Amino acid sequence: MSGTLTSGTPMIEDLLWPRYAEPADLLAIEAIPLADRALPESTYALLSRAARLWPQRTAVRVLPDAARWGEPVDRTFTGLLSDVNRYANLLLELGVRRGDAVALMSPNCTELVPALLAAQLAGIAAPLNGGLARDHLTELLRLSGARVLITAGPELAPDMWDRAMALAGLLDAILVLRPTGATGARAALPALDGVRVGYLDELAAGADPDTFAGRPPQSSDLAALFHTGGTTGAPKLAAHTHANEVADAWSLALNSLMAGDSVVFAGLPLFHVNALVVTLLTPLFKGQQTVWAGPLGYRDPALYAQFWKIVEHYRIAAMSAVPTVYAALAQCPVDADISSLRLPMVGASPLPAAVRAEFQSRTGVALLEGYGLTEATCASARSFPDDARPDTLGQRMPYQQMKVLRPGTWEEVPPGQVGVLAISGPTVFPGYVVARDEHGHVLDGLAKLNDGWLDTGDLARVDGDGFVRLAGRAKDLIIRGGHNIDPAIIEDVLLAHPAVTAACAVGAPDEHSGEVPVAYVTLSPGTKATEEDLLAWAANRAPERPAAPKAVTVLDALPVTAIGKPYKLPLRADAARRAIGKALAGFSGVTVDAVIENGAVVARVGVPSALDGSAVKDVLDRYAIASRLESRP
Missing domain, CATH: 2.30.38.10 (Luciferase; Domain 3)
Structure with a gap:
């Protein structure tokens, strides 16, 4: 992937930065093969280039929390590189080599940013969502083979620290992170047989900050293992090479609207590919500064009351978030100068038309949709502010x-x-x-x-x-009497309702048609729309009669995965519970539940021992859904 010239020379810079301001530029860019673009060999080479070109420029500013947004801890590009070298040399001392994974489990903090890059330098980074179930974390550690865990300590995230202790038997070393800007006495760490436990910054204090003593990674080497969210069974680990990550970050950095002095806001957790590629690696290409939110990121309710002041103070130009974040921001009065904000990017789930319109009405800034998935590193499609195509x-x-x-x-x-x-x-x-x-x-x-x-x-x-x-999703197709129904057309109709902020359509078991469409929605705060109103709205606007939902249920929130993507399995289970419950309503004492087993919905029916279960089974057999009868007193 790298060229023969030293990155940073004028010829290389010309190759790196073709014009990319409008859709018509795409084919001109691709007229030169990517191999001739002389991209950095690895994420470490990318950081080293940034430190060489902009040594004293601020690279990252990490906020301790939303309340102390004016007290960031800063790192220059040189300082960030020094931290990465020190941490990577410590990992090398602990036995980590090129093919070894290093697990990271922590909320965002000052030390986590260089720790993740150091894991990619010494070995392979394996970021973990500390909110996953213990058995999922155990399986991810087993698959990755990680024997070193970099984790939040008891001051930063007590619950996560408890999970780390529960995983200690699988590890050789636990390296502990403190909160951003932490001062004062450190919490005492336990002594564990066979496991080295210590604070990352203390253990790495004597390591060489200037060079990495091991073999630097090549473009074909694995850089990271990202879990995919785990909507069915245990999460899977998707492997990324250094070439994958550098190419995707470069494609995003090509955006001609983002100059070197543009500031990026980062609020997603670093176990999310978007946080790594969009808000960590991409700014390295042009020496842009990233302002990292506190440990809770966008999940911190206190952030929203301060957000526009943060945009004004740091002159935020770009940010990346999921639709629910923009829905919340659209409810916040703009109490600051936000003229710097040009590129609010949105992805991970469909953007409701009401959220798009309300955010733009409130801020005067249009949301820019994108598309991507972990298996394609992160981003695969981008929008253009001056060529708006809202249906794409x-x-x-x-x-x-x-x-x-x-x-x-x-x-x-x-x-x-x-x-x-x-x-x-x-x-x-x-x-x-x-x-x-x-x-x-x-x-x-x-x-x-x-x-x-x-x-x-x-x-x-x-x-x-x-x-x-x-x-829509291929696996989400609703098949009604042999007729394929794309749930997206139902969701689009409901999202056009002025009160609806999110919608999911799923198939409910049906005796006659196999399944019929039903929908679940959330509403804007302060609005009123009954389920009957929404049902009538959808029935009058559905593009075809079979797509009109049989029921619309209003919820406070729709289920999402750990990384914020829509999670329809619980809704399918709820739809099955309602349908089967209605079908068995005539049987006294029968209870109906629906559970998710190995990614499939199973109806679990409790039958009193005094009742003939064969009659209940006769009813269940009319439905194309797995079921289980359970006798009870």
């Missing part, structure tokens, strides 16, 4: 090719038709970790990869300009 998620990014396939096959569908979106190019991951052997991590595409093409599982159209229009 943006244009494919440079060197990432897209095509549309027939569901369940690798056969391409005719132009303009809906099918499963497939992506190829430099950001497509090499596979999921399925095992480890004497050569390192064993990777497998698990039927998602075919000759370099990634099956995203998303239904979409892609037009001649490379703009992507999503149409």
Whole structure:
């Protein structure tokens, strides 16, 4: 991936920065092969380049918390590189080598940023969501093979520290992080047999800050193992190479609207690929400053009351968040000068039209949608402020090719038709970790990869300009009497209602049609819309009669995965519970629940011992859903 010239010379800089301000620039960019662009070899080479070009420029500013947003802890690019070298040399001393994973489990803090980059330098970073169940964390550690854990200490996140202690038997070393800007006495750490436990900054204090003593990574080496969220069973580990991450970050940095003095706000946790690629690696290309929110990030309620003041104070130009964040910000009066904000990017789940309109009305700034997934590193499509196409998620990014396939096959569908979106190019991951052997991590595409093409599982159209229009998830299709219904068309109708902020449509078991569509929504604060109103609204606007939902249920919040993506399985379970419960309402004493087992919904029916269960079973057999009868007193 790297060229023959030293990165930073004028010729290399010309190759790195073609014009990319409008959709028409895409083909001109791709006229030069990516291999000739002379991208940095690794994330470490990317950071080293930034430290060489802008040594004393502030790279990161980390806020202790929302209340103390004016008291950041800063690192220059040189200071960040020094921390990465020290931490990586400590990992080397602990036995970490190129093919070894280092687990990281912590809220965002000053030390976590260089720790993640150091893990990619010495070995392979394996960020963990500390909110996952213990058995999931155990399985992720087993798959990754990580024997070193960098984790939040008892001052920073007591609950996470307790989880780390529960995992200690799987580890050789636990390196502890303190809160941003922490002063005073440190909490005492336990002595554990066979496990080295200590504060990261103390243990690394004597390590060399100027160079890394081990072998620096190459572009084909693994850089990170990211878990995919785990909506069915245990989360999977998706492997990223250094080439994957550098190419994706460069594609984002190409944005001609983002100059070197632009400031980026980061509020997503670093176990999320967006936080790593969009708000850590991408700013390194142009020497841009990133302001990191406190440990709770966007999940801190106190952040929203201060947010516009933060934008004004730090002159925030860009940010990346999920729709629920922008929905909350749209309710916050703009009490500061936010004229610096130009690129508020949104992704991870569909953007409701009401949220888009309300945010722009409040701020005067248009939200820019994007598209991506962990298996394609992070970002695969981007929007343009001066070429708004609200019905799309943006244009494919440079060197990432897209095509549309027939569901369940690798056969391409005719132009303009809906099918499963497939992506190829430099950001497509090499596979999921399925095992480890004497050569390192064993990777497998698990039927998602075919000759370099990634099956995203998303239904979409892609037009001649490379703009992507999503149409739901292939696995989310509702099949009503043999008729395929895309849940997105139901969700779009409900999202057009002025009170609706989020919507999910799923299939409910039905005796006659196999399944029928039902929907779940959330409403804007202070608005009123009954379930009957929403049902009538959808029935009058559904593009086809079979797509009109049979029920609309209002919830306080829709379920999401640990990384903020819609999680429909609990809604399918609820729909099944309601449908089966209604069907069995005539049986006295029968209870109905629906549970998720191995990614599937199972109806669990409690039958009194005095009741003939065969009659209940006769009713259940009319429904295409797994069920289990359980006798009870």
